[in-house]
Amino acid sequence: MIDTKHKTDHFKGVGVLNPSDLIGKEYGSIFTVNTKEFYLLKPTLMDKFKALKRKAQIIIPKDAAHIILHCDITPGKTILEAGVGSGGLTTILASMIQPDGMVISYDLRSDFINHAQKNIDNAKLHDFVTIKEKDVTKAIDETNLHAIILDIPNPWDAVKHAWNALETGGTLCTYSPLISQVENTIKTMKQYSFIDIKTFETLYREMIVKEQGTRPSFDMLGHTGYLTFARKVTSELL
Amino acid sequence: MIDTKHKTDHFKGVGVLNPSDLIGKEYGSIFTVNTKEFYLLKPTLMDKFKALKRKAQIIIPKDAAHIILHCDITPGKTILEAGVGSGGLTTILASMIQPDGMVISYDLRSDFINHAQKNIDNAKLHDFVTIKEKDVTKAIDETNLHAIILDIPNPWDAVKHAWNALETGGTLCTYSPLISQVENTIKTMKQYSFIDIKTFETLYREMIVKEQGTRPSFDMLGHTGYLTFARKVTSELL
Amino acid sequence: MIDTKHKTDHFKGVGVLNPSDLIGKEYGSIFTVNTKEFYLLKPTLMDKFKALKRKAQIIIPKDAAHIILHCDITPGKTILEAGVGSGGLTTILASMIQPDGMVISYDLRSDFINHAQKNIDNAKLHDFVTIKEKDVTKAIDETNLHAIILDIPNPWDAVKHAWNALETGGTLCTYSPLISQVENTIKTMKQYSFIDIKTFETLYREMIVKEQGTRPSFDMLGHTGYLTFARKVTSELL
Amino acid sequence: MIDTKHKTDHFKGVGVLNPSDLIGKEYGSIFTVNTKEFYLLKPTLMDKFKALKRKAQIIIPKDAAHIILHCDITPGKTILEAGVGSGGLTTILASMIQPDGMVISYDLRSDFINHAQKNIDNAKLHDFVTIKEKDVTKAIDETNLHAIILDIPNPWDAVKHAWNALETGGTLCTYSPLISQVENTIKTMKQYSFIDIKTFETLYREMIVKEQGTRPSFDMLGHTGYLTFARKVTSELL
Numbered sequence: 001m002i003d004t005k006h007k008t009d010h011f012k013g014v015g016v017l018n019p020s021d022l023i024g025k026e027y028g029s030i031f032t033v034n035t036k037e038f039y040l041l042k043p044t045l046m047d048k049f050k051a052l053k054r055k056a057q058i059i060i061p062k063d064a065a066h067i068i069l070h071c072d073i074t075p076g077k078t079i080l081e082a083g084v085g086s087g088g089l090t091t092i093l094a095s096m097i098q099p100d101g102m103v104i105s106y107d108l109r110s111d112f113i114n115h116a117q118k119n120i121d122n123a124k125l126h127d128f129v130t131i132k133e134k135d136v137t138k139a140i141d142e143t144n145l146h147a148i149i150l151d152i153p154n155p156w157d158a159v160k161h162a163w164n165a166l167e168t169g170g171t172l173c174t175y176s177p178l179i180s181q182v183e184n185t186i187k188t189m190k191q192y193s194f195i196d197i198k199t200f201e202t203l204y205r206e207m208i209v210k211e212q213g214t215r216p217s218f219d220m221l222g223h224t225g226y227l228t229f230a231r232k233v234t235s236e237l238l
Numbered sequence: 239m240i241d242t243k244h245k246t247d248h249f250k251g252v253g254v255l256n257p258s259d260l261i262g263k264e265y266g267s268i269f270t271v272n273t274k275e276f277y278l279l280k281p282t283l284m285d286k287f288k289a290l291k292r293k294a295q296i297i298i299p300k301d302a303a304h305i306i307l308h309c310d311i312t313p314g315k316t317i318l319e320a321g322v323g324s325g326g327l328t329t330i331l332a333s334m335i336q337p338d339g340m341v342i343s344y345d346l347r348s349d350f351i352n353h354a355q356k357n358i359d360n361a362k363l364h365d366f367v368t369i370k371e372k373d374v375t376k377a378i379d380e381t382n383l384h385a386i387i388l389d390i391p392n393p394w395d396a397v398k399h400a401w402n403a404l405e406t407g408g409t410l411c412t413y414s415p416l417i418s419q420v421e422n423t424i425k426t427m428k429q430y431s432f433i434d435i436k437t438f439e440t441l442y443r444e445m446i447v448k449e450q451g452t453r454p455s456f457d458m459l460g461h462t463g464y465l466t467f468a469r470k471v472t473s474e475l476l
Numbered sequence: 477m478i479d480t481k482h483k484t485d486h487f488k489g490v491g492v493l494n495p496s497d498l499i500g501k502e503y504g505s506i507f508t509v510n511t512k513e514f515y516l517l518k519p520t521l522m523d524k525f526k527a528l529k530r531k532a533q534i535i536i537p538k539d540a541a542h543i544i545l546h547c548d549i550t551p552g553k554t555i556l557e558a559g560v561g562s563g564g565l566t567t568i569l570a571s572m573i574q575p576d577g578m579v580i581s582y583d584l585r586s587d588f589i590n591h592a593q594k595n596i597d598n599a600k601l602h603d604f605v606t607i608k609e610k611d612v613t614k615a616i617d618e619t620n621l622h623a624i625i626l627d628i629p630n631p632w633d634a635v636k637h638a639w640n641a642l643e644t645g646g647t648l649c650t651y652s653p654l655i656s657q658v659e660n661t662i663k664t665m666k667q668y669s670f671i672d673i674k675t676f677e678t679l680y681r682e683m684i685v686k687e688q689g690t691r692p693s694f695d696m697l698g699h700t701g702y703l704t705f706a707r708k709v710t711s712e713l714l
Numbered sequence: 715m716i717d718t719k720h721k722t723d724h725f726k727g728v729g730v731l732n733p734s735d736l737i738g739k740e741y742g743s744i745f746t747v748n749t750k751e752f753y754l755l756k757p758t759l760m761d762k763f764k765a766l767k768r769k770a771q772i773i774i775p776k777d778a779a780h781i782i783l784h785c786d787i788t789p790g791k792t793i794l795e796a797g798v799g800s801g802g803l804t805t806i807l808a809s810m811i812q813p814d815g816m817v818i819s820y821d822l823r824s825d826f827i828n829h830a831q832k833n834i835d836n837a838k839l840h841d842f843v844t845i846k847e848k849d850v851t852k853a854i855d856e857t858n859l860h861a862i863i864l865d866i867p868n869p870w871d872a873v874k875h876a877w878n879a880l881e882t883g884g885t886l887c888t889y890s891p892l893i894s895q896v897e898n899t900i901k902t903m904k905q906y907s908f909i910d911i912k913t914f915e916t917l918y919r920e921m922i923v924k925e926q927g928t929r930p931s932f933d934m935l936g937h938t939g940y941l942t943f944a945r946k947v948t949s950e951l952l
Contacts, residue, residue: 027406027407069302096312169280178689195277204439213657416928417929452893538916677919683940702921
């Protein structure tokens with residue numbers, strides 16, 4: 001059963017829905033906008049992600065999926081990301097660390113922060129996210145963080161602060177489109193006691209399965225960003 | 239601080255460690271096996287995954303990562319997978335649905351079940367996993383499941399049972415190496431009221447970043463399996 | 477020094493050039509269209525390919541390159557392709573088999589044939605190409621062909637004729653977007669004495685190298701077609 | 715009909731063949747080594763390539779194929795490559811420029827040169843190849859070359875000589891495994907009047923087509939080298 005406070009919802013290219021019409025309906029019900037039928041379904045993580053209003057470039061699911069696994073983003077963990085962008089990765093991270101973890105998100109731009117906060121509110125994840133207007137390359141307030149994810153142009157400038165802010169065994173992740181960004185970041189990571197440094201790229205290709213036969217999709221994204229992961233070990237700096 | 243009941247642990251190619259030597263040590267401590275130094279770190283999800291003893295072929299992280307996102311594997315969810323194999327995917331799923339979700343796992347072979355159960359016990363995830371010796375193509379006991387993941391040779395034979403066992407809006411995922419498996423599965427999915435059917439493959443390539451320069455790794459896995467996702471909508475069968 | 481019979485040449489988005497202005501100029505000269513400067517260069521194979529006017533879908537260089545190597549398209553060879561399409565592959569093949577080889581090209585559609593013939597004439601390759609309005613699935617006139625390349629929807633229907641038309645040791649190549657096309661073709665190839673049957677796909681990704689750094693291109697073609705190669709060995713049918 | 719001067723040929727893991735037994739036999743004949751049957755076939759370009767005895771790392775067909783197309787390696791052209799390595803690319807280039815073109819090949823190491831010369835002799839391509847013991851980064855003797863292909867660790871050191879040695883409109887190609895090699899090369903190319911500078915990588919994946927179904931091969935080469943192409947335009951240096 002759905003409850004909603006929205007006055008109207010625009011279905012792009014189809015028409016306008018009055019959400020109050022949905023009140024009291026069961027999930028799985030069919031409703032109609034103009035002549036088109038829609039199913040009323042409980043939103044999944046991917047539904048929430050796709051519903052995001054985008055202002056900044058976002059980390060897409062093919063990369064976010066790897067961040068979750070390699071940063072050990074599981075229930076109860078406290079993690080930091082910078083910047084918040086449109087709140088896309090934030091939404092995924094917050095869904096994973098609930099019910100008793102926390103995502104702290106830094107960004108330099110208040111317009112991004114306001115925009116991201118709305119997306120997070122819409123996804124009903126506000127209890128699990130704290131956004132701060134802060135420069136992660138200047139300082140990190142928190143300590144004993146389980147993971148830090150940097151999607152900024154100069155992640156190397158935040159490596160020192162990340163090392164201090166991570167718990168022993170914690171993971172630093174950076175996401176960078178350019179090779180030189182990866183090289184500079186890894187060079188700086190090696191100056192601190194980061195181990196298990198690993199960089200990779202992921203590719204994703206849909207298969208089109210139709211009556212007349214199956215083939216890979218002609219559409220494919222050639223590149224997003226390189227993901228680099230490194231782990232902090234305690235001890236004095238090497 | 240670590241506690242352990244193991245009598246000895248073999249470090250492949252290095253030597254043997256008496257785990258009782260580690261009792262009382264802090265995470266981040268350095269310990270020595272023969273002349274080699276090791277860090278004592280709290281295991282992450284990926285550590286647990288790598289520590290698995292493998293008996294059956296397993297779904298690797300590059301694919302598991304997408305299963306988590308596209309099946310909405312988040313805290314509190316109840317999901318079913320078949321077969322359990324070595325318990326690799328089980329370990330990842332269980333880590334994500336804790337503290338109050340459940341992974342139910344079917345397998346035909348008792349030797350796989352025993353093996354997987356040990357891996358899950360070692361990963362301390364036994365409270366979140368129930369393994370059953372059952373054939374998923376014959377019947378599914380559970381209902382209102384949030385997601386079902388099929389890694390079996392003939393997933394199409396379980397599609398009908400999956401449709402009955404899923405909650406409205408729930409996701410069915412199949413993992414198959416062969417194109418014909420994908421085609422048969424999708425054909426069957428379309429006979430039931432599954433929507434948003436999507437198939438893709440993922441590729442993963444490491445980057446080697448060294449003093450002398452950066453290049454992609456020469457090693458790359460050409461294929462694992464195709465992932466297919468579909469969503470149940472309530473209503474009579476179409 | 478260039479000679480040309482064209483009256484005018486349109487430089488898309490720039491202006492119009494009167495080719496007679498170029499007569500007597502040396503290669504490497506700079507000429508101007510409106511305010512933009514252009515170099516006068518002798519056309520390479522790729523220049524000719526890019527200059528093709530396209531009517532039908534064409535086999536692109538990333539795939540044509542493999543056809544040349546795996547079909548042994550070298551000077552003096554006689555080969556057959558079907559269909560001719562826009563004459564794109566024809567242009568490349570003819571460039572490779574000159575000065576004393578021949579490309580025979582079958583197509584069902586006279587409009588494609590006329591269009592392709594113009595492209596081949598423009599590339600000054602008419603002495604090395606013979607186009608016929610014929611259905612390759614009905615019969616092949618020629619014998620002792622060094623290679624046959626099939627870019628048609630149903631290559632399996634031409635396999636028998638190809639076997640008869642190839643010389644001993646000759647290569648049959650098919651180009652098909654769909655998996656089922658590949659499967660049907662290989663099944664038929666195996667009914668004849670074809671050996672060394674091999675299918676592959678090729679991917680191509682540009683690297684963007686700029687002042688600010690290097691990265692793979694975001695643009696990438698996810699799929700074109702699968703290439704299958706097989707070799708005829710003499711002997712009665714197996 | 716085959717003629718041969720070899721005394722014996724070893725079929726790896728099968729046995730030994732006395733080539734004189736093949737004299738007078740027709741192509742397509744079956745002959746037997748121990749109990750295994752072989753077909754006697756005229757060697758194609760790929761046969762010659764596979765028959766190469768390898769001493770140095772070689773440029774493989776997936777990359778050589780693109781070099782042929784993008785460097786316009788067609789009958790009658792004069793081209794230079796450095797180094798010769800095992801003569802693998804040389805074999806392919808020489809097959810393409812015959813009957814009246816020439817491949818000039820520089821290498822620093824006399825052992826490579828001797829080894830490559832034997833491979834080229836075996837492939838009966840000696841009339842189309844001239845190998846010199848020379849350092850391409852020191853000087854290039856030839857002028858008006860149609861294309862130059864550099865497979866050396868420091869191609870940027872040969873860019874100036876390449877510019878002088880190429881004809882107007884000629885193509886310079888470099889093959890480099892590392893990103894930094896590509897960056898240094900392109901930086902130097904831009905100091906000369908090279909235009910149309912383009913870098914890409916190619917991937918190749920086999921499809922396994924069997925009775926039980928079709929899938930991509932698990933084996934795949936993750937990387938070989940980046941190919942960079944640039945074209946000389948006449949004019950003073952910019």
